[in-house]
Amino acid sequence: MSIVPVLAHLGALDSYEININPNEVEDVFTISLRHVCAERNRGYTRYRYQGCYAYTLPVFLHAKYKVWGLSAVMIDAVLCLLFPGEYRSSLRGARPRNDR
Template sequence: MFPARHLLCQTVPVTPIRSLGPVRRYLSWENEQRCRGLLKESANKYKQDAVSAAVLVPLCSVAGDPALLYTLRSSTLTGLHKGDVSFPGGRRDDSDRDVIATALRETQEELGLHPREDCVWGIMQTVPDKTKKTVTPVVANLGPLEHLSLKPNPQEVEDVFTLSISHLLQEKNQGYTHFCKKGVYSYTLPVFLHGPYRVWGLTAIFTELALELLAPGKYRRRTRVLGNR
C-alpha cells in the first residue's frame, strides 16, 4: 500500500512562509518553530507527570498537503477501545524515560516506524480518559507519507489512514456530542466526520488540540471536557 522507504527527520531548506499556499503553511519551518515555542511550557509541565499513557499525534504530508495520520484499532483487541479510530500509543512502561519515549515506542510497535526524537515538536495538554486515567498527546512531524515505510501490526492495527488539515478545518466535517448526567449537561466532545471512519472520543479531543495549535484563528473550539487541566 505504501512505498518501502525509511523515515528520516532532517533539516530541509527553509521556504519563506509567504510563498507557501495557506494550507501548506501549517507544516512550514516558521509554524513549526512557533508551535515548538508554545509547547515548551506544557512540555515542562507534563513531561515528567506520572501519566498512565501517551499517544503520538503524527503530522505528515500527503502529496504536499499537511495531514494527520490515524489508525483503526483491531476489532479483535480486548478493552473499551477496540475497533476505534486512534493515534498510535498506549500505556507507559516502567522502562520509558518519559511520555515522549512512551509515544515513540508505541508508534514503533504499532506501525513499524522509528521516528527520532528530533521529529517531536512537543507535548500537548494531558487529558483524562473515561476511567480517569491520564493520557498525554505528543506532537511529531513524520514527514511526507510517500517517504514512510508503514508496517502495521495486524494484532493491534486494522487500518491506517490520513485526514488533511484542510478537511478537518471545514465546518461541514465537524460535529459535537453533548453529554448529560441525570438530566444535567455535563460535557461536550468533538466528532470529525466524512472521512473513512468517524473520529471521536479522546482521539477527537487530541485532534482538536492539534488544530488549535497548528491553525490558530482557523478552528474554533466548542468543547468542554470536565477534568481537563
C-alpha cells in the same frame, strides 16, 4: 497513564510500508489539515451521565471514518494552537446542559 501527542510532517505516505498489529489496529488512514479544519467535516458528541449531559467532545468526519474520543480532543486542541485566527473549535460556546 501518560499520553504524549506527536505532531510531525511525514511527507507522502505509502500504506504498504506501514506495518500494523492487526490485533490492535483495524485500518490506517490519513486526513489533511485542510479537511479537519473545514467546518463541514467537524461536529461534536454530547455524552450523558445519570440522565444529564455531562460533557461534549469533538468529532472529525472523514468518509467512512470518525475520529473521536481522546484523539479528537487532542487534534482539536492542536488546531486551536496552530491556527488561532482560522480554526474555530466546534466546542466553543458549547456547554453541558441539564437536558433530560
